[in-house]
Amino acid sequence: MKIALLFGGKSAEYEVSLMSAKSIYENIDKKIHDVYLIGIDNKGEFHYFDGDIKSVADGSWINNVSDAEVVFCSSQKKPGIYSSDINIVFDLVFPVLHGPFGEDGKLQGLLEISNLAYVGCPVLASAVAMDKDIAKKLFAFEGINQVPHLTVCSWNNIEKSMIDIEEKLGYPCFVKPANMGSSVGISKAKNRDNLKKAIENAFLYDHKLVVEKGINAREIEVSILGNSEDIKVSCTGEIIPSDEFYDYDAKYKSNESKLIIPSDISIDDENEIKKMAQKAYKTINGEGLCRIDFFIDKDTNEIFLNEVNSMPGFTTISMYPKLWEKSGISYKELVERLICLAVERKEREDAKKSK
Numbered sequence: 001m002k003i004a005l006l007f008g009g010k011s012a013e014y015e016v017s018l019m020s021a022k023s024i025y026e027n028i029d030k031k032i033h034d035v036y037l038i039g040i041d042n043k044g045e046f047h048y049f050d051g052d053i054k055s056v057a058d059g060s061w062i063n064n065v066s067d068a069e070v071v072f073c074s075s076q077k078k079p080g081i082y083s084s085d086i087n088i089v090f091d092l093v094f095p096v097l098h099g100p101f102g103e104d105g106k107l108q109g110l111l112e113i114s115n116l117a118y119v120g121c122p123v124l125a126s127a128v129a130m131d132k133d134i135a136k137k138l139f140a141f142e143g144i145n146q147v148p149h150l151t152v153c154s155w156n157n158i159e160k161s162m163i164d165i166e167e168k169l170g171y172p173c174f175v176k177p178a179n180m181g182s183s184v185g186i187s188k189a190k191n192r193d194n195l196k197k198a199i200e201n202a203f204l205y206d207h208k209l210v211v212e213k214g215i216n217a218r219e220i221e222v223s224i225l226g227n228s229e230d231i232k233v234s235c236t237g238e239i240i241p242s243d244e245f246y247d248y249d250a251k252y253k254s255n256e257s258k259l260i261i262p263s264d265i266s267i268d269d270e271n272e273i274k275k276m277a278q279k280a281y282k283t284i285n286g287e288g289l290c291r292i293d294f295f296i297d298k299d300t301n302e303i304f305l306n307e308v309n310s311m312p313g314f315t316t317i318s319m320y321p322k323l324w325e326k327s328g329i330s331y332k333e334l335v336e337r338l339i340c341l342a343v344e345r346k347e348r349e350d351a352k353k354s355k
């Protein structure tokens, strides 16, 4: 198959994407696939890149791209991705993109219109997974247990919102941009002064915020693989963050954060988390993959769904592939399965359209 691997992107998670893309590129079976790299710079411009994958990982790829434009074509005769550099009809796109534009359904819409098969969640599931506020509303509707939370928009009266937060959630609380990832824009607030600053900071990334009651949490994650008709759930893993919480530095800069795989939790908790994860995946209409994150309250042992990630970190040491490795699917095999799932979903959707 001819595969376009998309990396980078106009989001605060640009660098995370470069790291994930390198690992995926190196593990796609080149005996059966031809892989072409298409990078998206942090202004959102697409570039064909035929250099070394190492310069993708270190970010220097951007100094060696051609000026040829990459365009997406929706013409029924010749849909797909084109550029004067690459006159190739791709069979499939592997978007290794995190955060807004790449993981939130916008790019997935472009790929649908261009009639391309692509790895990962489709438009709706991607958009819902990215928006913590909408996702929480759907999960609540399905009766999935979540930490108490409130939504605050930039057009609300912020003084009033802060009083509401203090009354309903108290301190500490977590302030998050609704649409973001990798802990970008997230702060833990312990008093009114912290809260005000946390809200101002989170509004730099989104006009809508989710504020949650802070809990003394163990962080447990689980990986899902499969299209709607056949969903597989991995074993669970635990994160021990190096900092007070799992912020950007603890995720990517410090070597001190630990992943414990499989997690050391009771069989009952493990089963409950797996059940909740499947329900959450079905709720968003997930397809392909998701990593689903939970909290277990250290004080009460209550289990809460935290969030769903439709394109989780995907380096060889990331939680998503590591959980599969422990559950019997190697990184290489995982990449191939994701490609197959994308093809199967496209065939299923095409069959539906032709009726």
Ligand SMILES: Nc1ncnc2c1ncn2[C@@H]1O[C@H](COP(=O)(O)OP(=O)(O)O)[C@@H](O)[C@H]1O
Residues within 6 Å of the ligand: 147, 174, 176, 180, 181, 182, 183, 184, 186, 212, 213, 214, 215, 216, 217, 219, 241, 245, 246, 247, 293, 306, 307
């Ligand atoms: N309600 C909460 N209570 C305790 N810790 C939290 C809470 N919400 C978030 N955190 C901490 O912040 C981190 C990032 O929050 P999360 O909602 O997972 O955002 P992101 O999508 O950026 O990963 C979590 O991994 C956890 O360490």
Ligand SMILES: [Mg+2]
Residues within 6 Å of the ligand: 182, 183, 293, 307
């Ligand atoms: Mg998270």
